Amino acid sequence: MANNILVFIEQRNGVIKKSSFEAAKAAADISGKLGGTVEAVTIGDGIENLEKIGAYGIPKVSHLKNNELANYSASAYTELISKFSNDGGFDIIFFAATSMGRDLAPRVSVKVDAGLAVDCTALNVEGGEIIATRPVYAGKAMAEIKITSAKKVFALRPNVFNPGTPSDQSAEIVTVTVDSPDLRVRVTDVKKSDGKLDVAEADIIVAGGRGMKGPENFHLVEELARLLNAASGASRAVVDAGWRPHGEQVGQTGKTVSPNLYIALGISGAIQHLAGMRSSKYIVAVNKDKDAPIFQIADYGIVGDLFEVMPVLIEEVKKIKS
């Protein structure tokens, strides 16, 4: 069985997503173990620094180009990636499991007749086969799965696979102009939430819960987040109370995050909240209740009043950042 691998590189506003570098490196590593070729494909109009993909072990990237494809179009992107994969004889396609990747991977998998594993957090090669691990039941269990069809599609959870130190290699760029893409489903506008970092993409998250007492106190969360170049997050209790926007909700019915650092302030750690953030690399909790479940998964905890702790924390962080 051949093992020719294709990686989809995602851009937004012409900038390659960090999670695509992670997927590229993972694909290159798997390719090293399985043998076969590995290359990348991307779709958009102008894309910055495309050659950088080479630094993650991908020698060649094809850029399918058209100004109508600068924004995402599920129909056009599906069609183009599937055709590119079929024409090029690829057996395995990698995506980053971002909002775009999770939308695209299943469609492409149907078009190329592949089995699909999404939101993978580990990939291992055993006896020439890829075994994927993915969290299920909101991270309360892990499933080990194997795709048994000839063609395979994997989507990797962002922030989990280490992209490693980039080498000084550049990828060869092949630009292919696309004529009249299929725009039956198309994005006509992107509404940014005022330039703020999103919890799903941030390396650090500062999250507040009901212990913050009211929306007027969230300036503390925001200030700490700003100092740490972090995203601000929230528990469902405070989102439901209308203190914070829904986009900030972390948890089972909010976003699943895996930052390097998650700071939980006045969050009890209900099972549905843990579901969304338990895979964070380091967890800090400040809570006045020593029995709050958040302490069971926190690496570092302060059992105390957050209104007393936070101002000092903000000052200490200011010191190290200046």
Added chain:
Amino acid sequence: MKIAVCVSHVPDTAAKINIGSNGTSIDQTGVTFVVNPYDEFGIEEALKTKEKLGGETVAISLGGDANKETLRKSLAMGIDNAVLLKDDSYRDSLSVAKALAEEIKVQGSELVFFGKQSVDFDNSIVGQLTAELLGFNCVSVVVSFTIDGNKIICEREIEGGKEVVETTLPAVITSQKGLNEPRYASLKGIMAAKKKEIIEKTPASVPNYVELIALKKPAAKQPGKIIGTDSSAVPELVRLLREEAKVI
């Protein structure tokens, strides 16, 4: 218009998950099952769309007899008809989607609502797979939905904002929290639902493309350090974050 909603029957989000003795499914002892929370948004949007445009709604669920509870709840909320695609065996997402797609064809639905994600295996793919199998347009993770004639305008959640997406019927929409507030079933609805028939069908069996090798408990986390009980612990916390964890 004919509108369908696909609903899955899942463990309550607060359930403790233990692995069953076969190593590939969960131990169901003491686990309560509920309508998948995201599918309630799908049910609500199907009902609202019918209220606006007229037509007929059907709820479809694939699974064992227990799924009838979820279908019953859909009927109680106001869905007109319910179909159980009865299959107790393990099916991967694609083979679930194939069965749903077949039934959607039989129903002649033009607009199909799904949840964003089933909170059992958390795949978040069955809606998109089904759409692609049917050749329907699809918008996933939708937080706002409007339909005017043939034209659909949605907002879908993405990292750091929302995308405004335009498409046309026939379409699949996968529902995210924020789309609407699901209604409660009225007493009248509950009584009426009890009398309704749930149509049972046997879906064609198709090969799985994905094999489930094992379910495992996640590696237990070492209990962390409690550094202190007030702000005097902050300098130590900052030191640990810099020197031990190296994250700030």
